[in-house]
Amino acid sequence: MPQVRVESFTISLDGYGAGPDQDLSHPLGVGGEALHGWALATRTFQKHLFGSDGGEAGIDDDYAARGFHNVGAWILGRNMFGPVRGPWPDDRWRGWWGDNPVYRVPVFVLTNHDRPPLVMEGGTTFHFVTEGAAVALERALAAAAGRDVRVGGGVNVIQQYLRLRLIDELHVAIAPVLLGRGERLFDGVDLHALGYTCTKHEASARATHVVLTRQ
């Protein structure tokens, strides 16, 4: 059975998955980049993001790598795709990731504003879905053709899928930083009542990694 997974989603010690005041120069909100120190240091992210052979092996890299394993499609929220809000003024915004995005599979972007599919280099096509989270997942599962679907975020999108009990497993990294404000991953989501438990728990020098599994 294909799984629906959240991977390498990082929160601060005070629970925020993004900082406040997101804009073009702060895609993760003010202070939000500090969340991702653990990921940027890994071989996996160095390779996927920068085509570099640098980066470290170890616990952090093991978690980063599993996030790209057997993923046949992604789902992203519109705010994660870009800073444009409201109707698309034109088709110029093509994501944060350049001409050859890291995904290399179909990516379904949840939005209220339709737009034609955007075919990028390297296998990534952005599909814009206006029919809601459940429909986006159906389409993603079909596109993944037996492989898993990774729900990339942001916070609001993950919360929608958690409340629908559609996530099989979440890997959450807890970074040793305090953001103070922003979007809390677990606000208004009672994971205990939804049937999730922590099935794995280990830490590196840069983050604590936990895996939450639906029973």
Add this chain to the structure above:
Amino acid sequence: MPQVRVESFTISLDGYGAGPDQDLSHPLGVGGEALHGWALATRTFQKHLFGSDGGEAGIDDDYAARGFHNVGAWILGRNMFGPVRGPWPDDRWRGWWGDNPVYRVPVFVLTNHDRPPLVMEGGTTFHFVTEGAAVALERALAAAAGRDVRVGGGVNVIQQYLRLRLIDELHVAIAPVLLGRGERLFDGVDLHALGYTCTKHEASARATHVVLTRQ
């Protein structure tokens, strides 16, 4: 300078310092005991709570032990002292900890309802303070006579002292459990704006330990 410290305060992965529905049989709220697995396994807690020579050494025990080092007085919220709410019906409630409580120093209990001091065995005296958090701290510092003051909790009391910027250092343990509901330690407290940063971060098999320090 004596420090004002929070020690061994445990939260769940979803940020709760106590579960919902506290009562006499659930002093930490429903599910709240699961937070303290790491602490109960330590030598320090086995000795302080049960007079036992059992328990484990290691990271967890190092943190448990530092929590009792150089502490000259404690501050507790009234709900941590007991389940009685509103005016004291009589003086029969003497805390959760038997005739010889673990504190062995003066303990200042924040309450809206005055009550004479309660002298216990072993050096613990419970003083009931109705003049608020700042006054309780003054009295605790005076009683501690140069040693530190440990703010024991619960969540609401720690939040009061954090907002007043009166806590020098917090050791928070993050237990690999999900409570889903309850009291969140960091709700309505912007630790970043208050000037706190994470100065230490390490994990055992049972918990992640972080130290937050006021700059």
